Each structure stands twice: as C-alpha cells, then as structure tokens.
Amino acid sequence: xxxxxxxxxxxxxxxxxxxxxxxxxxxxxxxxxxxxxxxxxxxxxxxxxxxxxxxxxxxxxxxxxxxxxxxxxxxxxxxxxxxxxxxxxxxxxxxxxxxxxxxxxxxxxxxxxxxxxxxxxxxxxxxxxxxxxxxxxxxxxxxxxxxxxxxxxxxxxxxxxxxxxxxxxxxxxxxxxxxxxxxxxxxxxxxxxxxxxxxxxxxxxxxxxxxxxxxxxxx
Ligand code: CDP
Numbered sequence: 001x002x003x004x005x006x007x008x009x010x011x012x013x014x015x016x017x018x019x020x021x022x023x024x025x026x027x028x029x030x031x032x033x034x035x036x037x038x039x040x041x042x043x044x045x046x047x048x049x050x051x052x053x054x055x056x057x058x059x060x061x062x063x064x065x066x067x068x069x070x071x072x073x074x075x076x077x078x079x080x081x082x083x084x085x086x087x088x089x090x091x092x093x094x095x096x097x098x099x100x101x102x103x104x105x106x107x108x109x110x111x112x113x114x115x116x117x118x119x120x121x122x123x124x125x126x127x128x129x130x131x132x133x134x135x136x137x138x139x140x141x142x143x144x145x146x147x148x149x150x151x152x153x154x155x156x157x158x159x160x161x162x163x164x165x166x167x168x169x170x171x172x173x174x175x176x177x178x179x180x181x182x183x184x185x186x187x188x189x190x191x192x193x194x195x196x197x198x199x200x201x202x203x204x205x206x207x208x209x210x211x212x213x214x215x216x217x218x219x
Pocket of ligand 1: 009010011014033034036037087093094095121122123124173174177191
C-alpha cells in the first residue's frame with residue numbers, strides 16, 4: 001500500500017491539495033484533523049472537561065468516528081459542517097494534546113493506511129503516524145496568505161484588521177500544536193517542503209503527484 005503524507009500548519013492549503021492529489025492518483029483521502037475535530041465536538045457536546053486527559057482518552061475509545069472522503073460521521077451522525085465551527089476550532093488543540101487520544105487516533109489512521117492507497121493530511125503523519133510514508137510533503141504558505149485563505153474558506157471578513165486577528169488565532173493554534181509533548185507538530189527530517197504562497201493548486205498537485213508516481217514506480 002502506498003501512503004502520501006501531507007503535513008503543515010493551519011491554512012497552508014493541505015485539504016485542497018490532498019484531495020486533488022488523491023483524485024489524480026485514484027487514492028483514498030483521509031483528513032486526520034477532521035478526526036480530532038470530531039472528538040473535540042464529542043467532548044463539547046458531552047460536557048467532558050477538556051483538562052481531563054483520562055476522560056478524553058475514554059471518550060476517544062467510546063465514540064465512533066467515521067470518515068469517507070469529505071463526510072465525517074460521529075456515532076453515525078453527519079457532523080461534517082459542525083466540526084468547522086469556532087467552538088470546535090478553539091477546543092481542538094487541547095483535545096489533540098492528550099497522549100491517549102493521539103495513540104487511539106494514530107491506530108485508527110494506520111488501519112486506514114493498511115487498507116489501501118491513501119493520501120493522509122495532518123500535523124504528524126510523516127513524523128509519527130506513518131514515518132515510512134512513500135512521499136512526505138510539508139506544505140507551508142506565508143502567514144498573510146494562510147489567513148486570507150482561511151477567511152475565504154470560512155466566509156469571514158477580509159479587511160486588514162480582521163485578517164490580522166485571524167492570523168493571530170491561527171498562529172496561537174500552531175504554537176499549541178508545536179509545543180505539546182505528545183507527537184508535536186514538527187516537520188519530518190525527510191519531508192519535502194512545498195511553499196504554496198502564490199502558486200496555483202494545479203502546479204502543486206502536479207509536483208506532488210509526479211513525485212509520488214516516481215517513488216511508486218521504483219517499488
Ligand atoms: O484548521 P486546520 O485545517 O489547519 O486544522 P485541521 O487539519 O482541521 O486540524 C485541527 C487540529 O487538529 C490541529 O490544530 C491540531 O491540534 C489537531 N491535529 C493533530 O494534532 N494532528 C493531526 N495529524 C491533525 C490535526
């Protein structure tokens with residue numbers, strides 16, 4: 001089975017690129033961030049204390065999180081839109097910092113990689129979840145571009161002040177992800193850095209898909 005890992009900070013364009021690469025190669029696509037978001041939603045809805053690591057780990061083991069393409073189901077309920085809301089976005093890094101939560105998530109993610117060819121998008125795929133991935137990409141973009149993309153995606157205001165605030169909240173989450181002890185957000189040593197600032201999606205997808213085909217041919 002072949003795995004393409006695409007890691008990077010918030011707003012770098014991971015979802016768009018990962019989906020398009022998967023379509024191009026006929027691979028499945030897994031948004032691992034959506035799994036953490038679904039768990040954060042479950043925690044908020046059940047009133048689980050976000051500072052209680054044991055309760056969050058137990059919650060991970062008791063809920064059913066199912067992802068097929070862009071559809072995210074939590075215990076059978078379609079939560080694809082709910083998990084993008086501001087409450088979940090504010091809570092997700094806390095949930096994702098819990099070691100027991102990450103272990104359970106990583107096991108689910110590896111099971112998907114074992115089941116077939118997969119493009120996986122996240123923060124720690126190349127560095128921790130599947131270090132043997134065939135292709136590892138670290139996708140970045142300038143902080144201004146990341147804020148602009150996220151604002152457009154969420155239908156938020158794009159004036160200078162709003163973008164500055166959004167940029168600050170994105171950086172705060174990236175910092176929390178990078179500073180946690182359990183599998184922190186870090187570039188894998190052997191990942192190829194792709195800066196998407198000012199580049200169109202087609203160009204980046206071409207770059208990643210041809211790198212993948214070269215590696216897969218060699219195998
Ligand atoms: O908003 P954005 O698309 O950047 O983030 P996401 O991919 O939806 O991920 C949301 C959050 O989940 C991140 O801020 C991390 O806290 C966590 N996450 C993680 O810890 N490990 C992953 N492999 C993916 C996401």
